[in-house]
Amino acid sequence: MERGKAGKAGLNVVVTTMVSDSHTWNLVFLQLLLEELGHRVTNLGPCVPDEVLAAECRRRRPDLIVLSSVNGHGYNDGLRVVAGLRACPELRGTPIVIGGKLGIAGAEDGARARALLAAGFDAVFEEAASVDAFRSYVRSLPAGVLL
Amino acid sequence: MTAFGPFVARARAAGTLVVQPRMGMSEPGRMRAGLLATKDAAATTVGTLTLDSYTRTGEVAAARRAVAEGVPLNGYPITSYPSGVTRSVLHGVADDSFPVQVRHGSARPEKIFSALLAAGLHATEGGPVSYCLPYSRTPLREAVDSWRRCCELLAASRTDGAEPHLETFGGCMMGQLCPPGLLIALSVLEGLFFRRHGLRSISLSYAQQASTRQDEEAVTALQAIAAELLPDVDRHVVIYTYMGVYPLSPGGAQLLLDEAARLAVRTGAARLIVKTTAEAYRIPTVGENVRALESAAAVAAGERRSPPGATPDTGIRAEARGLIDAVLDLHPDIGRALVLAFAKGYLDVPYCLHPDNAGRARSRLDHDGRLHWSDPGSMPIGRSGRTPAAPALSSSELLGALSYVQRSYDRRAFRTSVADGVSVAR
Numbered sequence: 087m088e089r090g091k092a093g094k095a096g097l098n099v100v101v102t103t104m105v106s107d108s109h110t111w112n113l114v115f116l117q118l119l120l121e122e123l124g125h126r127v128t129n130l131g132p133c134v135p136d137e138v139l140a141a142e143c144r145r146r147r148p149d150l151i152v153l154s155s156v157n158g159h160g161y162n163d164g165l166r167v168v169a170g171l172r173a174c175p176e177l178r179g180t181p182i183v184i185g186g187k188l189g190i191a192g193a194e195d196g197a198r199a200r201a202l203l204a205a206g207f208d209a210v211f212e213e214a215a216s217v218d219a220f221r222s223y224v225r226s227l228p229a230g231v232l233l
Numbered sequence: 234m235t236a237f238g239p240f241v242a243r244a245r246a247a248g249t250l251v252v253q254p255r256m257g258m259s260e261p262g263r264m265r266a267g268l269l270a271t272k273d274a275a276a277t278t279v280g281t282l283t284l285d286s287y288t289r290t291g292e293v294a295a296a297r298r299a300v301a302e303g304v305p306l307n308g309y310p311i312t313s314y315p316s317g318v319t320r321s322v323l324h325g326v327a328d329d330s331f332p333v334q335v336r337h338g339s340a341r342p343e344k345i346f347s348a349l350l351a352a353g354l355h356a357t358e359g360g361p362v363s364y365c366l367p368y369s370r371t372p373l374r375e376a377v378d379s380w381r382r383c384c385e386l387l388a389a390s391r392t393d394g395a396e397p398h399l400e401t402f403g404g405c406m407m408g409q410l411c412p413p414g415l416l417i418a419l420s421v422l423e424g425l426f427f428r429r430h431g432l433r434s435i436s437l438s439y440a441q442q443a444s445t446r447q448d449e450e451a452v453t454a455l456q457a458i459a460a461e462l463l464p465d466v467d468r469h470v471v472i473y474t475y476m477g478v479y480p481l482s483p484g485g486a487q488l489l490l491d492e493a494a495r496l497a498v499r500t501g502a503a504r505l506i507v508k509t510t511a512e513a514y515r516i517p518t519v520g521e522n523v524r525a526l527e528s529a530a531a532v533a534a535g536e537r538r539s540p541p542g543a544t545p546d547t548g549i550r551a552e553a554r555g556l557i558d559a560v561l562d563l564h565p566d567i568g569r570a571l572v573l574a575f576a577k578g579y580l581d582v583p584y585c586l587h588p589d590n591a592g593r594a595r596s597r598l599d600h601d602g603r604l605h606w607s608d609p610g611s612m613p614i615g616r617s618g619r620t621p622a623a624p625a626l627s628s629s630e631l632l633g634a635l636s637y638v639q640r641s642y643d644r645r646a647f648r649t650s651v652a653d654g655v656s657v658a659r
C-alpha cells in the first residue's frame with residue numbers, strides 16, 4: 087500500500103531493533119500495542135543489520151518506523167541508523183521514532199534525546215513511562231501523514 | 234592455568250555454594266578492578282568476563298570503533314583487544330583459586346573461543362540452540378555447525394593443568410515464560426551435544442522462574458535426568474537468578490535473589506549466577522555486584538539441601554524426558570536431531586521470533602506463578618483434555634505476565650517495609 091493511503095485501515099508500521107540488540111519481548115509488545123490501535127505491523131525481529139533495515143523500509147514504504155532497543159547500545163546505534171535511513175530519498179519524510187533503554191547508565195538529563203532528535207528522529211521515547219506518550223503520538227499521525 | 238569444574242566440585246564437596254556475577258565493562262582497567270573485587274568478596278566466587286553486544290553479534294569493527302571513541306559498551310569486547318590486553322586484565326587475578334569464565338551470547342562464537350583460549354581461559358557457556366534462537370537471526374543449522382567447531386576447539390585445549398569447561402545456556406530460553414520441561418530438555422540436549430563434541434566438564438543451567446515450588450521440582454528433575462544421560466562427565470547444575478523483568482524496588486530485587494540462593498542450595502545446585510538491585514534499570518556497578526554476591530552467599534550458608542522426595546512430582550521430569558527422547562530418536566547425530574526437531578516443531582520456544590522456531594507453542598502463568606502450556610503446538614507433550622485453545626494475549630496481558638515476578642516481589646518488599654515501619658514506630 088502506498089504511503090498516506092492507509093486511512094481508516096490503519097498505518098503500515100515497521101517495528102524493529104538494530105544490529106547488536108537481540109531483545110525481542112519489547113518488539114512483541116510494541117507489535118501487539120500497534121495492532122490494537124488498528125495498524126498493520128511488520129516485525130523485523132532481533133539483530134537487524136543496517137542494510138536489511140534500510141532495504142525493508144525502502145521496499146515497504148511504511149507510514150511509521152519504530153526502533154526499539156534496550157541493550158544499552160541504542161543511542162550509539164540509533165545515531166548511525168537514522169542517518170542511513172534519512173539518506174534514502176524514499177524515507178526522508180517518513181516518521182521515524184526510537185525508544186527503550188538507550189544507554190548503559192540508566193536515565194539521564196535529556197541530552198541523549200536531543201542528540202537523537204537532531205540526528206533525524208521525529209520522537210524519542212525512553213523507558214516504560216513513555217508508552218502513553220507513544221500512543222498519543224501514533225494517534226496524532228494519520229492526519230499528519232495523510233494530508 | 235585455571236580449572237573451572239574441579240574448583241566448583243571442591244566447593245560443593247565442602248558444602249559451599251559458588252556465586253558468580255554477570256559482569257562486563259569495556260575498559261580493561263575497570264574490568265580488572267571488577268574481577269579483583271569479585272575475587273575479594275566475602276563469598277566463594279568465580280569471575281566473569283561478560284562480553285558486549287557488538288562482540289556477541291560479530292560486529293567486531295563496531296566494537297573497535299566504540300572502544301576508540303570511548304563509547305561505553307554493555308560488556309568487555311574481548312575480540313577487539315589484542316590477547317595481551319586480556320592477559321594483563323587476568324594476570325595475577327585468574328588462578329586456581331579464582332577461575333574466570335567468559336559469558337557471551339553468540340550464535341557463531343569462533344572468534345570469541347579463539348580469543349578466550351589465546352588469553353589463557355578455558356571456561357565459557359552457551360549452546361547451539363540457546364545462543365541462536367533468542368540471540369540472533371543466524372539459521373539454526375549454521376549455529377549448530379559453528380558450535381560443533383567451537384566445542385572441538387575448546388576440547389582440544391585440554392592439557393594436564395586445564396580441563397576445559399562449557400555450561401549450557403539452554404535452561405534460560407527468552408529469560409521468562411518458558412515452561413520448565415522445555416528448559417530442562419534443552420539444557421540436557423545441549424549438554425549431550427557438548428559431550429558428543431569432546432567436552433568432559435559440563436554444567437547444566439536452569440533459570441529461576443515464577444514459582445519456587447515448581448522450580449524446586451524442575452531442578453530436581455534436571456539433576457536426575459543429567460545423572461541418567463551424562464553419567465560419565467564432570468558435571469554440576471548452575472542456577473541463574475531470575476532472567477525476566479526484574480523487581481523495581483531494591484527490597485524486591487533482594488528478596489528475589491535470596492529466593493534464588495535458597496533454590497540453589499535446596500536442590501543441590503553447585504553454582505549461582507546473581508542479579509543486582511540495578512537489574513531493572515541499567516548495567517550494574519562493581520559495588521552492586523559485590524553486594525549481590527555477598528548477600529547470596531550469606532543466604533545460601535543458612536539454607537540446607539532438601540531430603541530426597543521432598544518435592545512432589547507434577548510431571549515435569551516425564552515431560553522433559555519425553556522431549557529429549559523424541560529429539561534423540563530423530564537422528565543419530567545430535568546436531569542434526571536438534572535442527573530436525575525445530576523444523577518439525579518437536580521443540581518450540583514460546584514467543585521466540587527466530588525464523589527456525591515454529592512459534593505455535595504458547596505458555597501461561599497460573600495464579601500461583603506456575604508455568605503451563607496453554608498450547609504445546611506440535612511438541613510431544615500431552616494436551617490435557619480440558620485445556621481450551623489459547624486465546625491470543627493483548628499487549629497489556631503480555632506485560633502483565635512478563636511483570637508477574639516484578640509485581641509479586643515489589644509487593645512483598647513493600648509489605649515487609651511497612652511491617653518493619655510499624656514495629657519501629659511501636
Ligand code: B12
Binds near residue numbers: 109155156257516
Ligand atoms: C529478558 C531480558 C533478556 C533476555 C532477552 C530475551 C529476548 N529474546 O528478548 C536475554 C536473557 C536473552 C537477555 C540478554 C541480554 N541482555 Co537483557 N534483559 C532482559 C530483562 C531482564 C527484561 C527485558 C524484557 O524482556 N522486558 C519486557 C519488555 C516488554 O519490556 P522492555 O524491553 O523493558 O521495554 C519496555 C520499555 O522499555 C518500553 N520500550 C522499549 N522499546 C520501546 C520503543 C518505543 C518506541 C517505546 C514507545 C517504548 C519502548 O516499552 C516496553 C514496555 O514497557 C532486562 C532487565 C529488566 N527490565 O528487568 C535485561 C536488560 C535489558 N538486558 C541487558 C543486557 C545488557 C543484555 C545483554 C547484552 C547481556 C549483558 N551484557 O548483560 C544480552 C543481549 C545481547 C544482545 N545481543 O543485545 C541490560 C541492558 C542495560 C542497559 N540498557 O543499561 C538489562 C537492562 C539488564 C541489566 N540491568 O544489565 N536479556
